Amino acid sequence: MPRLWNETIEAHRRDVREAILMHTSALVVEHGLRSVTMSQIAEKTGIGRATLYKYFPDVETILLAWHEQQIAVHLEELAEVREQAGEPVAGLRAMLEAYANISRQSRGHGDGALMAVLHRDDRVGHAERQIHRMVRDLLAEGARIGVFRDDVVPDELATYCLHAVTAARALPSEDAVRRLVMVIMSACT
The missing domain is CATH 1.10.10.60 (Homeodomain-like)
Structure with missing residues (x-):
């Protein structure tokens, strides 16, 4: 009992x-x-x-807990997308599209003060490092099998990809996101 x-x-x-x-x-x-x-x-x-x-x-602590939960959900989603895609090219494309759409959808989550509170927390940096590692590992795997370029260190190429994908925040549609991802992918091959 x-x-x-x-x-x-x-x-x-x-x-x-x-x-x-x-x-x-x-x-x-x-x-x-x-x-x-x-x-x-x-x-x-x-x-x-x-x-x-x-x-x-306080309110700020509640919001940080909410944001931590959102980050965990997004990281799970990205890992799942990557696993479902299988091979490196499809995995990278799927991850970049998913991450771009997450970024695009989150642009309307409140005012600048909210974003400042949520993004000063180290959990965001930790999540960004995890995403960077996922992309870097895909690029390294793809370079080993000859589907991604090997003249740029995977770590640097991952940084490029993730910075480029932040442009999705300003895009008007999912079609525009797909076009952006195609451009990013072309830089990787």
Whole structure:
């Protein structure tokens, strides 16, 4: 009986935490970072302020937890896309398209203040390094089998690819993203 009770309590805590993250991100997108208060979050989530403070000390901490969750989802998605593609050329194309679309979709996630808060955290840098390693490893594998250029170090070529793909933030459509990725891919072969 105690084990079932503990599992029920843990499930409830996870549900409350998820609701807090979801409602906070929605409030920030709707009103801007500086306009959202802990009282608004508690009300929107349907919990008391005291309960909210048991989970998080402030709005910024909630947003960082939400962002960390988003990063983990994106990294999983990129790894899955890479694995499903199989060989290096298809893997690189799929990863770059997925990453470009993630970048393109995230451009509307709030104001500049929100982006400054979320991107000063080292978790973003860690995620970027993981993505860089994934791309670099694909390029190295492709260079070994002769499908990618070998006159540029894979680490440098990965840096080029990832910087080039950031242009997707300004693109109007997924078709434009695919064209951008084709240009990037042509530099790799």
